[in-house]
Amino acid sequence: MLLFASRRTVAAFFCLALFFWPVFVIIPPQATAPALVLVGILMLQGLTRIDMMDFGNATPIVLTLLVTVLTNNLINGMALGTLSYLALEVTMGRRSHIPAMVRGLGVVFIAYGIVTAPIMKGNATPRAWRGRPEWRSTPETASPACPVRESRATPKHQVPHS
Numbered sequence: 001m002l003l004f005a006s007r008r009t010v011a012a013f014f015c016l017a018l019f020f021w022p023v024f025v026i027i028p029p030q031a032t033a034p035a036l037v038l039v040g041i042l043m044l045q046g047l048t049r050i051d052m053m054d055f056g057n058a059t060p061i062v063l064t065l066l067v068t069v070l071t072n073n074l075i076n077g078m079a080l081g082t083l084s085y086l087a088l089e090v091t092m093g094r095r096s097h098i099p100a101m102v103r104g105l106g107v108v109f110i111a112y113g114i115v116t117a118p119i120m121k122g123n124a125t126p127r128a129w130r131g132r133p134e135w136r137s138t139p140e141t142a143s144p145a146c147p148v149r150e151s152r153a154t155p156k157h158q159v160p161h162s
Contacts, residue, residue, distance in 0.1 A: 060085035079109035
């Protein structure tokens, strides 16, 4: 019963955090950085207990750690680690060992990859806008943060050659 009480307590604190979010945003990142470094060090202590001889167990953990650190993106690291774990378990013939929650996470991370792939490539323009030069920025309206890309469409003042 203690386990259910702790889940309720965590849920209650998350709900309270929603209301106190504006207060938390005021705290500058420089003030929270030392605490995050300490949490990272405490998390890395668990790496010593990993059985590196078990390829199916060590590979997803190492991939998660490396991708998270090298890309500075926790979600990408978790996605690659989860998907590599699923792939290794399936190829080793241990499908029955995969928990249902991990399978669900695999589906979520595949959907995440499909949704974010165009954004990561820099092609985040909705399909309805493509090919319509009048909806794109002009050099006069472009900002430094969003420069004008060269359009393959024929400008209105030029007639295409036949």
